[in-house]
Amino acid sequence: MSNSNDISLTASELGNLWMTYQDKTMLMRMVEHFLEHVEEQEIQQLLTSCYDFSKQAVETITTIFEEEGAVIPLGFTENDVYKGKPKLFDHLYDLMFLQMIDKIGISLFALYSTMSFRKDIRNFFKQLTDNAQEELDKVTQILLEKGVLVRSPYVSMPKEVKFVQDNNYLSGYNFLNKTRALNTIEVSLIHHAIETNLVGLQLMIGFAQVAKDKEVKEYFVKGMKLSMKIETTLGEFLRQDFIEPPATPAGKATDSTVAPLSDKLMMYITNLLSTFGLGSNALGGAFCLRSDLPLTMARMALDIYNFAKNGGEIMIKNGWMEEPPQIEDRRKLTNS
Template sequence: MEENHNTRLTSSELSVVWSSYQNNSMAVCVLKYFAANVNNADIKSVVDYALASSEKNLQWSKDILKKDNQPIPIGLTDEDVSPTAPRLFSDEFYLYYLKNMAKIGLSIYGVALSTAANSEVRNFLSQAIQGSTDLYNKSANLLLSLGIFVRPPYVSPVKSVDVIDEKKYLKGIMKLNNNKRPLNVIEITHVEANIETNALGNALLAGFAQVAKSKKVRNYCTTGKDIAKKHIKLFATLLTDDDLPSPMPWALDITDSTIAPFSDKLIMFHSSLLIASSISNYATGSAASLRTDIQTDYVRLAAEVAQYSSDGVNIMIKNRWLEQPPQIPNHKKLAKG
């Protein structure tokens, strides 16, 4: 049954619609550049699909905000992208990028749907989830057909069902005689996923560092690249210590172009989106892991990424690139006159 009366957006609904406008305004800019610099016809079709979906989501977000009498955010605009700039990334990079962004979309929109009451917002989020699902499947299918889909490690089948009957199953901080238990499949899943996302982030930030105009932005991207490499090494060690392979995307090529396709504002905004996703992934990985040393690793890495994020926020504030999300009035300040 549809709502038969007008209702204001709740704080959670306004939050997701406002954030969706910001994120999709960035995605439209990035995908316009990708679409203008892609050679493979099959990959171009996936890029075009992603661009059309982002443009649709951007318009839906704008319409919902206008209907609720909310100001339209500045976001990212055509001024923040130069589609005619020379190619910076490979076609295969675009596919890995789209697969990862589809995963982020599924996570963000999925959580938001469970907090929404407004039927128009729920319809928007449901359509956005379907779009992200389709994008993931299209990019995954093409990666598979090209033979470059990064598969998590295989494990030998278990012979029987078992239960955890000893507390030492949780241990891992004390590495006495290298007696940590082997990783379970849930822990492997999150470790491998974080290797893949960090590899993509490393390549993206390397490209950004190559073309950013501001020295501070270039240095920021270089620092992020170094952090990603360090985290990849730690996660890979968790796998190789158990004689498991450490799968990595290998077709993340970057050209030698130094001509910026994106503004420094877009570069910093995009970096902040990746950082937020990384912190969320680490929190999920920590919660899903039963070995205490892995939990500790995730907490430590998340703290490092959070500090890196804070440095980026300061750069954005200094350059007036960071928009303030909608918030309630400061009633205490107003009462003081």
Template sequence: MTNLNDKKVMSESNIPLTASELGFLWAQYMNDTLDICVMNYFKNICEDKDILPLIENSLSIAKNDIRIISEIFAKENHQIPVGFTDEDVNINAPRLYSDSFILMYIQKVEILAMASVSMAIGLSARSDVSDFFRNLLISVSELHDKARKVMLSKGVYVRSPKIPVSNQINIVENQGFLIDFFGKHKRPLTAIEITHLFNNIQTNGMGKALMMAFAQVCKNEDVKQFLIKGKEIASKHMKKFGSILIDEDLPAPMGWDAHVTDSTIAPFSDKLMMFQTTYMIAVGIGNYGMAAGTCQRLDVSATFARLAAELALYAEDGANILIKHAWLEEPPKSVDRNKLANQSE
């Protein structure tokens, strides 16, 4: 006898994928193929026995994702993306990053994954897709927790600034909480504002180190100049956010630059390095947008909004390079109804 719940799942799986489900699955497939390339290289250079299991865990998650997404796409008769392959990685390239960088990279990437997968769960209606992302969230959160514990044990986990515990409730009484009208005294930063400043310094720190390393090893001159510009932008943003914290007598986290070696032999293709860079830019724009919307001190909010606009212009430069070299794989899109109408005439 067939269970009614089984019938429900079967019928749901026959419903066509929505644009949200298709988009999230496509993006996850692309990121997983990149992750396999990166982790295979990390696996080959990593010497720390505490970090190697994390790399293996990341590879296992990515390979399982690709298998499931490929099955879903096959059932939908949807073209499976190319993504990244063995041609995009040279696992025998010399060490470009320290083992500590690999550990911090895994932890940071899983934070980004948890955010994107959570959104995918919220916008996925079909049970098979929702279940896939729900199980993926469990996997990446567990990997993040393992990486966090290893970072703590090795003394490389950077905690956000501490603030005094409040023993009373305060009510905002005037607009001075939002803006310093007379330029004499800005109120202290809230915990949320400190969090956004701290997180964006760390994210820029990882991005700067990645771009600095990529610029050392990339082959195309336009890619090199793009990466050098990105490194300069990241450095400028880190200094701006750090100065806001320091002005409040709060510590700013250090960068990741010391974890990049002097190797000039590329472990990755220019295509992969450009994709990862533009992905980090997109993450940065999203982080700045969230910060601008939730920081209540208007000078801080305006800083995030202004720098987000700068990142958007830089992102356009990256997209143009991807298009120029035929590296930009087109995501699923809707049909052009006007074009179809004109063809029928």
């Protein structure tokens, strides 16, 4: 991708391209493991397409960095995936993982595009957004056809426009001083959070089984417990309204104890999902009008933050946290 205008990268463009390099090289390594064990041709084609596009994105970023005289990030290489190892997850987890990554990608790439100034960079992130959206559509359709993707509950269609009449609506109580029923926005946010945590739970189980480092293994066990806590806590809100929380019989961790991935890679994936979980909780808290929901999500956000912080400390301790490009430290000039 040429830079015909000869305009240098801004800090936001450099940082977002760097992050995308990390994420895409991570995804390539995960897909390499999935491709070793995929059985259905349709899924194999989808995974291969995902790999090829991720590789193309990495090559584009590499070209941009070379043109700018910037060092190429390390990211994740063939040293982070071990070929010929037993599969770590059962049938269809590959698509469930890909669906989760696409959801993250759509949000991030769209945001990155709005933070970019050079036309070629804007177009690059737009292409990544479009690709993730197209891929998500295909993955979702297959999971629905396989019967493993649980839809959120159906409801009666509204017949008239209504306005909130009482402040109790915000406090979460009705005129009988009982907890009011959830509205559809609140149900959608809770359903999405539980669905994501179920995929994350199986990820933590699999990672905990194969992690080589004792501290890393214990960290993934903490992740298992945190995912279960979030699912149980949010699921109770649905059960109070006689709504069954989402669950699926597919995509479980296998009983393998042989690592197909490096501890470094597994820690990065966990850190990425934890960071996105913080953002999802903030979004959920902002759009939930029942006061008990934002409070609950705020408490969960604190747990997720502490978990992510602990993960960062482990990564730094082991020399696994690649440092993002740094701006010039001009503060030292004031001390001279």
